[in-house]
Amino acid sequence: MDDFNFEYENKKKRKMRKEPLYIILCIICLVVGGFGGYFLRGSEKKETNSKESIYDQIAQIIANDFVDTTDTQLTLQERLLGGMVAGLGDPYSSYMNQQQSQSLETQINGTFQGIGITYTTIDGNGALVLDVYQNTPAAQAGLLAGDMITHVEGTSIADYTSEKIKNVIQGENGTNVSLRILRDGKPKDIIAKRASVDTSVAYQIRQSNETKIGYLRITTFGEGIAILIEDALKDFQKAKVENIVIDLRGNGGGYLQAAQNILDLFIDDGKVLFRTESKQGKEEVYKATNREKYTFEHGYILVNGESASASEVVTSALKEVLKYQVVGETTYGKGIAQSQKILSDSSILKYTNAKWLTSQGEWINGVGIKPDYEVHTMSMSDFKVKKVEKTYRYDDVDESIEYMQVMLKELGFDVDRQDGYFSKKTETALKAFEKAYQLKTDGQYDKNDALILLNALTYHIYQKVEDKCYQKVEELVK
Numbered sequence: 001m002d003d004f005n006f007e008y009e010n011k012k013k014r015k016m017r018k019e020p021l022y023i024i025l026c027i028i029c030l031v032v033g034g035f036g037g038y039f040l041r042g043s044e045k046k047e048t049n050s051k052e053s054i055y056d057q058i059a060q061i062i063a064n065d066f067v068d069t070t071d072t073q074l075t076l077q078e079r080l081l082g083g084m085v086a087g088l089g090d091p092y093s094s095y096m097n098q099q100q101s102q103s104l105e106t107q108i109n110g111t112f113q114g115i116g117i118t119y120t121t122i123d124g125n126g127a128l129v130l131d132v133y134q135n136t137p138a139a140q141a142g143l144l145a146g147d148m149i150t151h152v153e154g155t156s157i158a159d160y161t162s163e164k165i166k167n168v169i170q171g172e173n174g175t176n177v178s179l180r181i182l183r184d185g186k187p188k189d190i191i192a193k194r195a196s197v198d199t200s201v202a203y204q205i206r207q208s209n210e211t212k213i214g215y216l217r218i219t220t221f222g223e224g225i226a227i228l229i230e231d232a233l234k235d236f237q238k239a240k241v242e243n244i245v246i247d248l249r250g251n252g253g254g255y256l257q258a259a260q261n262i263l264d265l266f267i268d269d270g271k272v273l274f275r276t277e278s279k280q281g282k283e284e285v286y287k288a289t290n291r292e293k294y295t296f297e298h299g300y301i302l303v304n305g306e307s308a309s310a311s312e313v314v315t316s317a318l319k320e321v322l323k324y325q326v327v328g329e330t331t332y333g334k335g336i337a338q339s340q341k342i343l344s345d346s347s348i349l350k351y352t353n354a355k356w357l358t359s360q361g362e363w364i365n366g367v368g369i370k371p372d373y374e375v376h377t378m379s380m381s382d383f384k385v386k387k388v389e390k391t392y393r394y395d396d397v398d399e400s401i402e403y404m405q406v407m408l409k410e411l412g413f414d415v416d417r418q419d420g421y422f423s424k425k426t427e428t429a430l431k432a433f434e435k436a437y438q439l440k441t442d443g444q445y446d447k448n449d450a451l452i453l454l455n456a457l458t459y460h461i462y463q464k465v466e467d468k469c470y471q472k473v474e475e476l477v478k
Helices: 054-065 076-086 098-109 137-141 162-169 225-238 256-263 310-322 399-410 424-436 447-464 468-477
Strands: 094-096 111-114 117-122 126-132 148-152 176-183 186-193 195-198 201-208 211-218 243-247 272-278 283-287 298-303 325-328 336-342 348-358
Touching: 054 076, 076 094, 094 098, 117 162, 126 137, 126 162, 126 447, 137 186, 148 162, 148 447, 162 176, 176 447, 201 225, 211 225, 211 468, 225 256, 243 468, 256 272, 256 310, 272 310, 298 310, 298 468, 310 325, 310 348, 325 468, 399 424, 399 447, 424 447
Parallel strands: 211 243, 243 298, 298 325
Antiparallel strands: 094 348, 111 195, 117 126, 126 148, 148 176, 176 186, 201 211, 272 283, 272 348, 336 348
């Protein structure tokens, strides 16, 4: 079997609809031959050896004459190789040096040194916690999704990059890191003890009336994940759980082998799990083995638009073969797989080399998997946020005012419009918010108001709003 894998798309993990305020992913681009502005030294021309390939000619010219004025830690060769692969126009193919490939592997496997959170940076404010994983130092310290980290070890991280925030939070196992957070508009100090954490799997046995529900959350498909999932399934069986919920929301993918191993825990020997099709059109069929199986009376899968690749492989097979019901939103629709080749200098070329098809032969690329029960779960991606650079008052008009009105409305404040016009009623609603959160009650929307409003909204979404997808499952199991 080819060494297929699915790129773990970190950019899709709980991403926000973003204005320039949000920096989730740093992208390094090499632009050659642009029209920006140029300077030619006269009309000097140099002949090249016509027997050399164009690649060799360009490489020789760059090696001899190019003056590198960029400020980057990547070598010129790494940038050129990355640019060559980027020229394929395939967002899933890339050239990675050793450090980049190790970082990707860490993301896919979901294991790292730290405290166990997912966050996104908020320019000028800090890091917004989007997820706190079960049984991690962050969870034990009481950190919650929706918290805003503003200081680490007493130092403001307002203008830190995402990478710099990661570096200051991570550290040697067993050491403490002190965090200052904003929670629902109020400051709080937290100390977390760093450790080796695994964020790939979490599970619980939940009760809904008289019915037991085994809840299994999978955040990525890394190596060895099937072993962790089998441990959960054994606990479910011991507790005589008849209903299982597999939560794949926000799961951007991982290794195809991991998806195959997970499906083999559920699906009977000889049944088709999925198929792959190579560049030459050769189809390979993957089937379940005769290993021990774990069966449940009813199965449900929670998905959203960020459920991609391996998540869709698992979803499609459980839906088509075992008739598990899918709840949520149409999945991303990534029906291709990648392979990795280690090059002579230990760098890696990751490239698309196959299509994958469902057990019934369907190609979901660009289409996704439509849920049996369509349910939208609110997240920060439903809201636009723009960095507030000035103070807004009555009678002003701006898109930042529109975003403020939408957030105030969601928090239950009486706003008469959501079109960016700062009306009297908007001023009254803002004053009510300022009073509730012990801010200066002047009805003027400034940078501090914007920070507290955003923090109040994130706390509301992640801690107060009910999970409608899971509620739908509870309705179905009654």
